[in-house]
Amino acid sequence: MIKKLLLSLLFSGVFCAVFGQAIQSPEKFLGYKLGEHFTPHYKIVEYFKYVAQASKNVKLVQYGSTNEGRPLLAMFIASDENIGKLEEIRQNNLRLAGLETVAGGSTPGTPANKAAATSAAGSTSAPVICWLSYNVHGNEPASSEAAMWTLFDMVDASNARTQPWLKNTVVVIDPCLNPDGRDRYVNFYNSVAGQKPDANPFAREHAEPWPGGRINHYYFDLNRDWAWQTQKETQARVALFSQWLPEVHVDYHEQGYNAPYYFAPAAEPFHKVITPWQREMQTTIGKNNAKYFDQNGWLYFTKQEFDLLYPSYGDTYPIYNGSIGMTYEQGGISAGLAVLTRTGDTLTLVDRVAHHHSTSLSTVEVTSAYAEKLLTEFKKFYDNSRANPPGEYKTYVVKNDNVDKVNALTAMLDRNGIQYGFGLKNSVNGYNYSNGKNEQYEVGPNDLVINAYQSKSVLLNVLLEPKTFVTDSNTYDITAWSLPYVYGLTAYGVKESLKPATATISAAKPQVLVNVHAYAYVSSWYSVNDVRFLAALIKNNIKVRYSEKPFEAGGKKFNAGSLLITRAGNDKADFDQTIARIATQLNQDLTPLMSGFVEKGNDLGSDVIRFIRQPRVMLAAGDDVNSEAMGEVWHFFEQQIGYPITLVRYKDLSRARLSDFDVAIFPDGNYDDFPSDKLIGWVRDGGKLIAIQNAAAQLVDKKGFLLKRKEDKKDDKTDSKTKDPTLLSYNDRDRDALRSSVPGAIYKINLDNTHPLGFGLPKSYYSIKLSDDIYDFLGSEDGWNVGTVKKDGLVSGFVGQKSKEKIKDGLLLGVQSMGRGSVIYMADDPIFRSFWENGKLLLSNAVFMVGQ
Ligand SMILES: [Zn+2]
Numbered sequence: 001m002i003k004k005l006l007l008s009l010l011f012s013g014v015f016c017a018v019f020g021q022a023i024q025s026p027e028k029f030l031g032y033k034l035g036e037h038f039t040p041h042y043k044i045v046e047y048f049k050y051v052a053q054a055s056k057n058v059k060l061v062q063y064g065s066t067n068e069g070r071p072l073l074a075m076f077i078a079s080d081e082n083i084g085k086l087e088e089i090r091q092n093n094l095r096l097a098g099l100e101t102v103a104g105g106s107t108p109g110t111p112a113n114k115a116a117a118t119s120a121a122g123s124t125s126a127p128v129i130c131w132l133s134y135n136v137h138g139n140e141p142a143s144s145e146a147a148m149w150t151l152f153d154m155v156d157a158s159n160a161r162t163q164p165w166l167k168n169t170v171v172v173i174d175p176c177l178n179p180d181g182r183d184r185y186v187n188f189y190n191s192v193a194g195q196k197p198d199a200n201p202f203a204r205e206h207a208e209p210w211p212g213g214r215i216n217h218y219y220f221d222l223n224r225d226w227a228w229q230t231q232k233e234t235q236a237r238v239a240l241f242s243q244w245l246p247e248v249h250v251d252y253h254e255q256g257y258n259a260p261y262y263f264a265p266a267a268e269p270f271h272k273v274i275t276p277w278q279r280e281m282q283t284t285i286g287k288n289n290a291k292y293f294d295q296n297g298w299l300y301f302t303k304q305e306f307d308l309l310y311p312s313y314g315d316t317y318p319i320y321n322g323s324i325g326m327t328y329e330q331g332g333i334s335a336g337l338a339v340l341t342r343t344g345d346t347l348t349l350v351d352r353v354a355h356h357h358s359t360s361l362s363t364v365e366v367t368s369a370y371a372e373k374l375l376t377e378f379k380k381f382y383d384n385s386r387a388n389p390p391g392e393y394k395t396y397v398v399k400n401d402n403v404d405k406v407n408a409l410t411a412m413l414d415r416n417g418i419q420y421g422f423g424l425k426n427s428v429n430g431y432n433y434s435n436g437k438n439e440q441y442e443v444g445p446n447d448l449v450i451n452a453y454q455s456k457s458v459l460l461n462v463l464l465e466p467k468t469f470v471t472d473s474n475t476y477d478i479t480a481w482s483l484p485y486v487y488g489l490t491a492y493g494v495k496e497s498l499k500p501a502t503a504t505i506s507a508a509k510p511q512v513l514v515n516v517h518a519y520a521y522v523s524s525w526y527s528v529n530d531v532r533f534l535a536a537l538i539k540n541n542i543k544v545r546y547s548e549k550p551f552e553a554g555g556k557k558f559n560a561g562s563l564l565i566t567r568a569g570n571d572k573a574d575f576d577q578t579i580a581r582i583a584t585q586l587n588q589d590l591t592p593l594m595s596g597f598v599e600k601g602n603d604l605g606s607d608v609i610r611f612i613r614q615p616r617v618m619l620a621a622g623d624d625v626n627s628e629a630m631g632e633v634w635h636f637f638e639q640q641i642g643y644p645i646t647l648v649r650y651k652d653l654s655r656a657r658l659s660d661f662d663v664a665i666f667p668d669g670n671y672d673d674f675p676s677d678k679l680i681g682w683v684r685d686g687g688k689l690i691a692i693q694n695a696a697a698q699l700v701d702k703k704g705f706l707l708k709r710k711e712d713k714k715d716d717k718t719d720s721k722t723k724d725p726t727l728l729s730y731n732d733r734d735r736d737a738l739r740s741s742v743p744g745a746i747y748k749i750n751l752d753n754t755h756p757l758g759f760g761l762p763k764s765y766y767s768i769k770l771s772d773d774i775y776d777f778l779g780s781e782d783g784w785n786v787g788t789v790k791k792d793g794l795v796s797g798f799v800g801q802k803s804k805e806k807i808k809d810g811l812l813l814g815v816q817s818m819g820r821g822s823v824i825y826m827a828d829d830p831i832f833r834s835f836w837e838n839g840k841l842l843l844s845n846a847v848f849m850v851g852q
Pocket residue numbers: 137140223252253254
């Protein structure tokens with residue numbers, strides 16, 4: 001009898017539960033049904049750790065941690081046979097891409113795939129990799145709950161549906177890409193919810209306070225950061241991702257709670273590098289999801305809204321890396337545990353979790369069904385990339401007239417696995433990014449040279465092509481991001497394939513020469529590194545000056561803005577050692593001068609040598625402020641230049657002691673009663689107000705401020721014409737709105753770099769325009785028109801016809817003297833998403849140089 005019972009147990013799923021190590025479901029482990037509560041991040045971590053111990057089919061990796069110290073996890077799930085061979089599977093997959101690396105990682109900048117060339121080609125009958133990324137936006141929390149359920153189904157040996165998939169599929173689950181944001185939301189919700197969820201949309205639990213959980217600790221949208229990797233979460237994740245390069249990747253989201261579920265295929269525009277296979281497979285996967293939604297009667301849509309263009313999303317970035325990258329969206333933002341939707345139905349977290357769980361399983365299922373085809377096409381993608389790179393240009397040459405900026409660019413290329421070298425033996429004929437003309441250019445030995453014949457040529461093309469081809473301008477995000485403009489570097493696109501002369505730069509690391517007899521030290525001023533150096537000097541109580549004009553000394557030429565550290569005023573015993581220590585730490589090039597008598601220009605005692613007062617900086621924060629714009633400034637000060645900044649809530653400004661600050665930065669926002677008399681009084685007393693985007697727009701026509709909106713009478717005429725009801729069809733209403741849209745285009749600005757706001761920058765500056773804000777030239781002697789745009793300023797990206805007519809002959813960067821203080825107007829965000837490198841010096845000039 002007992003024997004018989006044993007046998008029957010052996011052949012049923014119960015066997016595991018009774019004799020083996022039964023793995024607890026999330027429900028059992030957490031003590032509640034998924035969807036009944038929001039699970040805090042630490043409990044999700046506990047569940048993943050528990051499964052890592054209980055299951056022999058997983059490997060848990062902590063690949064990083066957040067700014068607030070929460071762990072970032074990836075769980076690898078594979079069959080009995082494959083789990084011990086994960087490293088082999090990973091290497092095989094990279095071999096398919098031609099990116100196999102020797103142990104210890106790749107050599108940055110290596111021009112050829114040496115390792116790949118000598119090793120055997122990867123096998124396409126190996127397991128395929130399916131990577132599921134949950135909860136990148138913290139306040140779209142249903143997906144991390146679904147991640148636990150999906151994990152359980154994958155490791156549950158009694159699950160007859162999922163287990164066969166693992167034979168040819170390795171599943172990777174990242175349960176939460178943005179733990180800090182998730183907990184900000186979950187802690188909020190759990191702290192305000194009553195005993196029962198209130199489905200009334202106006203109940204407090206559906207109104208998240210500023211800044212909301214979408215963004216990370218520094219208020220960055222991590223689903224705009226994949227290619228740039230400005231945030232530590234993204235840096236860690238993309239480093240792991242690049243070691244694996246999955247064939248399928250899903251990025252889980254939630255959208256407004258009235259919307260039905262969205263899954264692939266995505267909407268137009270698609271970037272033209274996206275292959276027919278990638279399109280086709282999106283549809284195949286979408287149809288498999290649809291099958292289960294149809295069975296359950298759940299509503300969904302595809303092919304609308306979510307396009308595939310901007311390269312820094314969780315769908316496009318994997319796509320440009322050969323994967324089938326997709327975004328899935330459940331309706332649910334602000335829905336809490338339950339909310340009444342427009343149609344009078346109650347949407348619950350239980351529903352939302354079920355939908356994400358369904359697409360998770362469905363995606364793994366279809367990945368497994370197409371495993372060999374996915375691997376074959378993945379290999380083909382990379383073979384094509386090397387043999388037949390997309391795009392007009394087969395070589396890109398970037399002039400190295402700013403070593404720090406080129407270093408920042410190559411660091412970014414390294415992070416993305418793009419190979420490069422330096423110098424060419426001959427001159428080239430190429431497309432000059434700055435003037436749009438074809439020109440002959442003599443390539444210098446330190447110029448950056450990128451050959452397109454390499455595995456990552458698709459991503460390279462997307463990031464480097466001067467203009468992105470947009471089939472349909474109704475896009476979700478910016479339409480221009482070409483890296484030479486982003487970094488403000490001169491570049492050439494060359495149609496021939498040319499190999500760089502050397503793999504590494506020949507310039508030696510700067511040697512810090514200190515001399516106890518030096519009269520002064522000079523440092524350049526043209527990069528974020530120089531700003532970081534200045535910040536460190538100030539923090540060490542070293543007095544620093546800058547030259548308002550260019551000069552020549554010690555046999556070198558120095559730009560306006562160059563930093564001078566004189567012994568005068570810094571006369572302490574450890575002066576030279578302190579300078580040497582800071583310069584060495586920051587890899588800063590310093591020139592000692594033995595005399596204050598300069599060869600050309602003004603002597604060091606001249607009044608054009610200005611003392612840099614240590615600015616005490618305030619940043620407006622809180623309800624009226626655009627959190628992401630604020631976060632960029634916060635991150636820049638804390639993480640990039642290391643300079644103190646005080647965040648003050650805008651509504652506390654009336655009570656704050658403004659005399660504690662020298663500089664006040666107002667990022668984009670919608671400020672109530674701006675500027676107050678108190679703020680104006682503070683400026684007149686010597687304060688410096690930096691107003692960016694809508695903060696600047698709000699100063700238009702205010703008493704004492706010179707800023708005026710640029711009038712364009714022609715526009716009004718064309719406007720009345722199009723508004724003629726006989727000409728406008730209802731169906732075209734979205735198209736019509738596009739006429740006055742600037743989704744994010746690059747403009748070339750003429751910069752007065754003799755003004756402190758333009759120090760260290762070339763005579764032209766590339767700005768990313770997100771709106772058609774433009775102003776009249778400041779007409780008074782108190783106003784300086786530092787950044788202006790002419791007729792043909794548009795360089796790259798889509799701009800609606802009406803806005804195109806507006807953005808010309810006007811002011812985008814201005815400085816006004818007001819009493820003893822000054823006001824700086826910036827129409828655009830100078831450090832957009834922190835990837836806009838070019839503007840970081842501009843913002844620094846505003847803080848440290850203007851008005852000294
Ligand atoms: Zn989202």
